[in-house]
Amino acid sequence: MCMKKCLVGLTFCTCYLASYLTNKYVLSVLKFTYPTLFQGWQTLVGGLLLHVSWKLGWVEINSRSRSDVLTWLPASVLFVGIIYAGSRALSRLAIPVFLTLHNAAEVIICGHQKCFRKEKTSPPKICSALFLLAAAGCLPFNDSQFDPDGYFWAVIHLLCVGAYKILQKSQKLNKLSDIDQQYLNYLFSVVLLALAAHPTGDLFSVLDFPFLYFYRFHGSCCASGFLGFFLMFSTMKLKSLMAPGQCAAWIFFAKVITSGLSMLLFDTILTRETMGCLLLGGFGEALLVFSERKGS
Template sequence: MSDFKLDVVPGQDFPEPGFRPEKGRTISGAEKINAAVYKIFSFNHAGRRATSNGFFRGNGADSESLGLPNGGDGKREHGSGKKYGPLISGTAYCISSCGMIMLNKIALSTYNFNAGISLMFYQNLVSCLVVAVLSLSGVVSVEKLNWKLVRVWIPVNVIFVGMLVSGMYSLKYINIAMVTILKNVTNIITAIGELYIFRKHQNQKVWTAMFLMIISAISGGITDISFDSMGYTWQIMNCILTACYSLTLRKVMDTAKQLTRSGSLNEISMVLLNNLLSLPFGIILILLFDEWEYIRTTDVIKLPMFWVVATASGLLGLAISFTSLWFLHQTGPTTYSLVGSLNKIPLSFAGLVLFKVPLSLPNLFSILFGLFAGIFFARAKMS
């Protein structure tokens, strides 16, 4: 997703699409800015997906790593729902985000399922089927795909698949709390990429926050009792691929929207495009890594509860896309970004408790320090 620095006028709502001034009245500069901001942000948010967020699709990308625009909270009122809308949508977003990671961890670690690519393939297939059903029933609107759009999107999708697969394997070998802390490295790689590719400069607070993130990641790895070199390798790959996905997506979005009939690419179309294109790549990787032989012989897939967990995780992955968009429209980028950072705190501790992770006092302090650095980073991006 593109990262725009938005300076929204406090206390003013985003104008609705199709906004027109009263006859004879001159449009103020603030109204012009708000109208432009709304159009830019409505399009750019289509690039986000589990996300996440927190994480997206099993430790994919979070709000900061995908360059979520940060500015004032352009709150939008929705009749009688304006009072409870932000609370309900925020709760739904947090539950979807946390639930997705927890279920992936259960499928990969508790059930000891050693085919992360196959799990990703199944989740993406579930998402495609759900979106197709919703589209056919008229509940959602989906852009018609064409070969030119697919050809432009394939490079992004290759990185997307790598991001999901590496996220799956890192989550299998590392506890959730450490995955959360190590994901902060993605923000650092993204910021460096933006500096060299887009000449986007960060303020001093952001660089300070990223320095704290580096310290927390290093100290967390050193003090991690359950340290797994394979898991950390996968996580480093995931951070690099997530940052690459963010930076590549920013360059491709403008080209992609010109290849659709409507001249834009909404959130639902983005979800369908990413998931649909990932299926053939998933099949190739399953055969390449010989996961098909494992699937044929393992007893795990004979357990009904495993399929419940796998299906639910796929549905929650799709739910993250819907709830994040809903929450974002109810509040604004500032609140959204901050809640995404705060959401990592209960997620980390829930992961430590539910999966009975062996923990030393220094490692606990490293995790707390990393969570603090993440919140400080979100606040710094808002300034």
């Protein structure tokens, strides 16, 4: 069993690393900045693969009633916000910066649990939230590659992530399995992003994309679609096999290796101040892992 958990954890880390690096390559190196099309493609591939997996009996999808769809609809809207804003932010920010800002969503979740649900929050978790907030708050003032649009979309992204996780834990939505939720997310995202492609201008602007007919662009887009699905699937497998603390530790490890390798592969300028913010954010997430393991 321990060997199986380790294998699942390593598979998750590999998918996490490959997915982020591939997306960053398409968004920043090739500069394919048409989020409705890029994210629409990824969710279409993910939805088709999940549907095929269901038909083959590899996964079980049960929630198909109208009430289930309507109940989950607000979360699906937030999911679209997560992937759209995340795509725009990642195209402009270095991966370590993006992940540090992404982690600040935990501050929203912790605040909601403490202030609205009146749940008991451990001191390590409160300290973790404060460190994550401090790291994210200081980054814009110490980032030598500061991009206002990138930070704007990163803030929208983390707000959507925080609200999505809060909704996901809602008592009314507990009857939906993770697979059910993701299936509805894929369906809604494909429809909404397809409808948004024309109003946003992406549908016709993409015709001017210089690498539209290049094989490396086609290969990278195909890889991003499949890797996104495998990351989702491996994440669910990780959560189903491991306790919350173990799961959090693997996610933290995946973020560390992804951030470290991305600095070698992509143009990243790190000053001492920027590095200090990143390390502060890393320490905050390490505290979060500790609090999860202690709680489990």
